[in-house]
Each structure stands twice: as structure tokens, then as C-alpha cells.
Amino acid sequence: MKLSKTNLKLLNFINENPGLTQSEIGAKLNLSKGTISTFIKIAKNSNYVFEIKKETKIKLHPTRSGKNLFLENSLKNLIENKKAK
Structure with missing residues (x-):
């Protein structure tokens, strides 16, 4: 599934900061x-993130697929930046 730029930004942020709540992510970004909420629904349905409930908070973590997409996207950006120089 192709993610929008905003959704890729969110997935990248979760990969770099696993275990944050929806509110924490919204505040930081x-x-x-x-x-x-829309991103979480898409990302969960695409198997890019999963939730862990700790007491009253739900924390978001990347799945293996989410980590792989993050790495692919990071590598793509690195190559494009090198070509631009």
C-alpha cells in the first residue's frame, strides 16, 4: 500500500520513537x-504498526513490515539526496 507523505512521516516518527501514545505523537508533530487516528487505522490495516495497552495508555510500535518500509524509505531518500549533490 502506498502511503501519503504525512503518513510516511508518521511511520518514520514511530520507528524512531516507538512506544509513544497518539496524543504524544500529535503534540510532537x-x-x-x-x-x-486516520493514520493509525491505515497503518494497522496495512500491518505497519501495532498497539500495546499499558495501564490506561495505548502505545504505538512499528511492526517488522513498518520497520522495513521505514528502512526502504530512508535508503531511497539517502540515494536521492546524494544524486542531488
């Missing part, structure tokens, strides 16, 4: 709760 200055994104609305609706944007984060």
Missing part, C-alpha cells in the same frame, strides 16, 4: 488527533 503538531498534527491533529483526526490525522493521527
